[in-house]
Amino acid sequence: MTKQLPSHAQVVIIGGGIHGCSVAYHLAKQGLTDVVLLERKQLTSGTTWHAAGLVGQLQGSHATTAFAKYGIELLQEIEAETGQNPGYRRSGSISIAVNDERMAELKRKADFAALFGIEAHYMETAAIQERWPLMNPEGVQGGIYMPSDGSANPVDLTTALAKGARMRGAKIIENIKVEEVLTRGNKAVGVRTGQGTISADYVVNCGGMWARELGRQNGVGVPLHACEHYYLVTEAIENLPSDLPVLRSYCDGTYWKEDAGKLLFGFAHFQAKPWGMKGISEDFEFDSLPFVEDDVMEVLELAMNRVPLLKETGIRTFFNGPESYSYDGRFILGQAPDIANYFVLGGVNSTGIQSGSGAGRALAQWIIDGHPPIDLSEMDPKRCEEFQARDPYLQARCPETLVLTYAMHWPNRQRETVRNLRRTPFYHPMKARGACFTEVQGWERPGWFAPEGVEPKYEYSFGRQNWFPYVQEEQKAAREAVAMIDYSMLGKLMVEGRDAESFLQRACTNNMAMANGRVAYTLMLNERGGIESDVTVARHGDESFMVMSSISHTRRDYLHLRDLIREDEDVRLRDATAAYGVLGVMGPQSRALLEAVSDADLSNAAFPFNSLRHFHIGHAPVFAQRLSYSGELGWEIFITPDFAEHVFEVLMQAGEEFGIRLIGGEALNALRLEKGFLHWGHDMAYTEAPHQIGLEFVCKTEKPVPFIGREAYLARKAENKGPFLCSIKLRDPGPLLHHNEPVLRDGKVAGFVTAGAWGQTVGAAVGLCFLTLPEGQTGKAAAADGNFTVLVEGKSIEADVSLRPFYDPQSKRMLARA
Known part of the structure; x- marks a missing residue:
């Protein structure tokens, strides 16, 4: 009809x-x-x-x-x-742990709940069994109870x-x-x-x-992509308590809930399968999929061990249905x-x-x-990159998402499927020197370097992971000698044309009317004064600029710039990310190293901070910009792929005299947090304004071409509302900061950690945090007032908070003039 x-x-x-x-x-x-x-x-x-x-x-x-x-x-x-009636039952939920690491994760989840005023508290095993009498308590170390959960x-x-x-x-x-x-x-x-x-x-x-x-x-x-997802429903169980909380045993890969006198229990799967690879039938409606016993047998055995009653209870429903998972x-x-x-x-x-x-x-x-x-x-x-939306990628990657839903949510956890897609020119020489790779947007990027005789493989933990001592040495090299990192995967967007300068003046907060060979860090704002991105812009010519962005946001930045181009503007935008290999060289000996291998004048007068020069390293033509994300004297060296390994070899060989060490992303993250440098997506996003994070100095409100969001920025700055970004450091050198730990001022939740790491120079966990102002206070200066603690796995750890970075707040090392 x-x-x-x-x-x-x-x-x-x-x-x-x-x-x-x-x-x-x-x-x-x-x-x-x-x-x-x-x-x-x-x-x-x-x-x-x-x-x-x-x-x-x-x-x-x-x-x-x-x-x-x-x-x-x-x-x-x-x-x-x-x-x-939506059928809501507030039964509460209990998540149990059967090992120390799972307990640490659950305690961190309970800490996180404090940020939102959600009740969550630790339960001893005996109390859990009293509340959930069908559970086998063997191996259970305790759990977290959340009374507001249900179904x-x-x-x-x-x-x-x-x-x-x-x-x-x-x-x-x-x-x-x-x-x-x-x-x-x-x-x-x-x-x-x-x-x-x-x-x-x-x-x-x-x-x-x-x-x-x-x-x-x-x-x-x-x-x-759709994946197969199973659950089972038992026959009616006599005297089954109707007020049973939802029980989750992540390590057993199973959850249970009371369902009208029966038990429904579902699986997170240790292996998972995509479904609908050849399309979905036009007739699909309230359909289920074939139940394959072998797909769930391993986790079913664990479920029966955790709830022994299942061994003697009939199963009314064996259900397999498709659910969508992202990559x-x-x-x-x-x-x-x-x-x-x-x-x-x-x-x-x-x-x-x-x-x-x-x-x-x-x-x-x-x-x-x-x-x-x-x-x-x-x-x-x-x-999402184009290749990540294709079926071959999704059919391999999305089932891993299903598997990981109940797996440990480790800090730095790396995906295992669909790897080694994008490799920089330095991938093989760095692999040969012990690189343990992480993956971002398909790029393989060194996370850390294993010494000879050590397998370059992550062994995860919420405490000190296996790479911890090696990364301390990497940080030390950057602070005391010279370190080198692969920056090749950072985004490189060329903005060219007669109107390139005026276009970037409008898009960027900093002044883009700079001389050829100059470099500037800048923000891009939206009309609400929020930060759409932070990028570095280098002027290569009268009508040519390179915009450098983080790995994970290159496509987003490209699309943002593309959508700002007006029809009447002569502006061309292209992605040149893969056109250059890039090596970051940093540390107090970085100038001496480059002087030893190049024909360039590296003096401060000839090559000042935020400048760009062309020269040779060995036989290779390169250009470099004097910048630093570590807080040390440093350069970023751009090399075409054909010369990349040659330059790498020249630098490594000459660097032995200066104590050179290869470093990865783990060390760089700690270095930048000690220095208080920011990362878009962690420490700021489009909801934050520059005054909240201390970046007013890159907002040039008097330049001839007003930047997008200028009026909103000025209004928000005048209003001076928080929260405000501060540096934070634990006083106890033992605990670690990762992300989202609650920060308490005088015993009350005042904010959270945006990013954390263990800083070798400061000798403790260090990070950045957003903090609200104390009651009745106005102005950012008050953000650091009070006595601070951080909740780490249920314990309050004393902390220092500062509006300035804990490492070299005056940037004397980065701006080294000698």
């Missing part, structure tokens, strides 16, 4: 699962009611209907935790609003959201498949269905496991890179029921306000 479709809607949403219905509900609730949601079959019939329905407030990041926290609030309110009925919650949307005027139409998103001039303008077209101002792809194929039609990369374990939420007004929400990695309400609200707010409501940069579709 042909359905009457509206000819136009402000927003068309594709997909009637938890996400699509949440977006529709929150758009309508916020007053945008001209919304049409189109579902190919029936609501929830793809993945939502068979979700386990676990809901918990604590997730892996600030944004996802905010989503989940709001989701609990909505579950408690939506029945009164819509009359539809919801996925279909009922989605129905409630759909009902709430309809009550406010949104239209939800089932059994209508969207065949194509219509575009005009790189802008989404509607959808085409089998029963007609609808023009639209915005299109939202919430297609779940179909989202990738739908996006691909328009060149939109949606880096997710990197992070959500996909935001505007598509190449098509304006095309939004995507998906790839939430088995957290749809607990995060769907909050994620849908965030996307709705983004559409209404024209910008993200909070920092969602970790989810930005722009992070």
Whole structure:
């Protein structure tokens, strides 16, 4: 039967699962009611209907935790609003540990909960068994109890959201498949269905496991793939307590929840398989997949050992269903890179029921306000490279995401699938010298160097990992002699043309009207005065600039610059990242080393800080810029790939006299944190303004061409609101800082650590942290007032906080003039 479709809607949403219905509900609730949601079959019939329905407030990041926290609030309110019971049960949850490292992780999660006012506390094994009497306590060291967690009925919650949307005027139409998103001039303008077209101002792809194929039609990369995911439901169990908390045993790869007198238990899998590699049947609706016993036997045996009652209880339901997982374990939420007004929400990695309400609200707010409501940069579709959205990559990488959901969330944990895709010219010589590689955006990058006789392999821990002593020596070399690092994978974007200077003046906060051969660190702001990126710009000629960005944000920076180019501007943008190998040379002996191998005058007068020069090293033509991310005297040397190994060999051979040592990313991170240098995505994002992080000095408000966001920056600076970024150092040299540890001022949570490492020079864990001001105080100077501690695995560790870096605050070493 042909359905009457509206000819136009402000927003068309594709997909009637938890996400699509949440977006529709929150758009309508916020007053945008001209919304049409189109579902190919029936609501929830793809993945939502068979979700386990676990809901918990604590997730892996600030944004996802905010989503989940709001989701609990909505579950408690939506029945009164819509009359539809979402099936919410606040049973609490207990996560157990069977080894020291898992206990450390759980304690760190409980610490993280303190940032959000979420109750989480340690439970002894005896108390856990009393609360969950079916559990075998053998090997259990304790656990973390979160009383506000529980479960919801996925279909009922989605129905409630759909009902709430309809009550406010949104239209939800089932059994209508969207065949194509219509575009005009790189802008989404509607959808085409089998029963007609609808023009639209915005299109939202919430297609779940179909989202990738739908996006691909328009060149939109949606880096997710369906994987097989199992759970079982027992027969009815006599006298099963109805108030059992959800029990999670990550090391056993299993969770359990009471389900109407039965036990539902699901698996995180030690091996996982992609599904739908050849496409998904047009008839797929409320379907399940074949249950392959061998796929779950290993984890099933662990589950039966942990809950012995399962050995004598029948299984009513053996279920296998497809769920979508992203390639990197992070959500996909935001505007598509190449098509304006095309939004995507998906790839939430088995957290749809607990995060769907909050994620849908965030996307709705983004559409209404024209910008993200909070920092969602970790989810930005722009992070994905073209090769990462292709099926061969996703079919290998996404199952690993499923496996890792219950695995240890180690600091620095590296992916094992789809490796060795992008190698710099220095990959092989550094591998031969003991490099242990990490992976970013497909690039293999040395994390640290193993001495002879030591296997270059990460052995993970929340404490001192196996590389710790070697990285201390790497840091020492950078501070006391000379160190060299591979910077080749850093982004290199060429901005060229008659209007290149005026374009960059508009895009960048610093003054780009600099002489040829000069280099400047700068920010790029949005219209709200928030920091879209921090980059280094080098002027190579009258009409030629190189913009250098971090590895993980090169594509994002490219797209940001591309979208700023006006039609009447003569500006050409190209990515030259792979055109050069780059070696960073740093340390007090770096000048002496380069003087020994080059024909250049390296004196401060001839080669000052923030300048660029062309010369030769050995027989190779190179150019270098005098910069430093370590806080030491240093240069970044650019070499074409054909000469790269030659330059490397010349530097290594000559460097022996000066105590040269190769270093990796672990050492560099510690060096930059001692010096208080920042990293976009960790220590700042587009929600922060320059005054909050001490970067007003790169905001040239009087330059002839005003930079984007200038007025907003000045207004926010005058308002002087926090939180403010500070340096932090533990007084006890034992504990380590990684990320997100709560910082307490006078016993009350005042902020959190953005990034941490163990600094060899300062002799303790050091990092950066965001802090709110003490009550009644105004002005950044007050941020460091008070007595500070940091929560590390449940213990309060005394700390020093400073508005200046702990290492060389006057930058005398970096600006060395001798």
